[in-house]
Amino acid sequence: MINVGFVLYKKSEEPGTLNAKWCHSDGVHGTGIATGGSAEGFEGKYLIRYSDDKGNIQADRELKIHKDGSCYKLQWLNNGKVTGEGIGMETAEGLSVGYCDL
Numbered sequence: 001m002i003n004v005g006f007v008l009y010k011k012s013e014e015p016g017t018l019n020a021k022w023c024h025s026d027g028v029h030g031t032g033i034a035t036g037g038s039a040e041g042f043e044g045k046y047l048i049r050y051s052d053d054k055g056n057i058q059a060d061r062e063l064k065i066h067k068d069g070s071c072y073k074l075q076w077l078n079n080g081k082v083t084g085e086g087i088g089m090e091t092a093e094g095l096s097v098g099y100c101d102l
């Protein structure tokens with residue numbers, strides 16, 4: 001199966017922090033916390049830790065979010081290497097993103 005997934009990022013009360021809820025085509029799902037971003041909007045560079053629904057750490061990544069018109073382009077990096085790419089848009093719930101692992 002193709003490695004695809006969906007993630008919803010919501011702004012936290014803590015400036016520059018995003019809370020994530022995600023699911024992946026392999027059946028795993030969970031949450032995440034991204035820190036280090038801009039206090040305004042979603043654009044920026046973050047460090048993010050994803051955990052599964054049992055609280056087990058699944059991945060630590062650098063996350064880059066760039067606004068391109070009404071869409072957002074995202075990249076996930078591990079030790080400087082791009083490991084995933086996504087595209088998203090703002091909704092009433094937050095930043096909704098579809099992604100693919102590379």
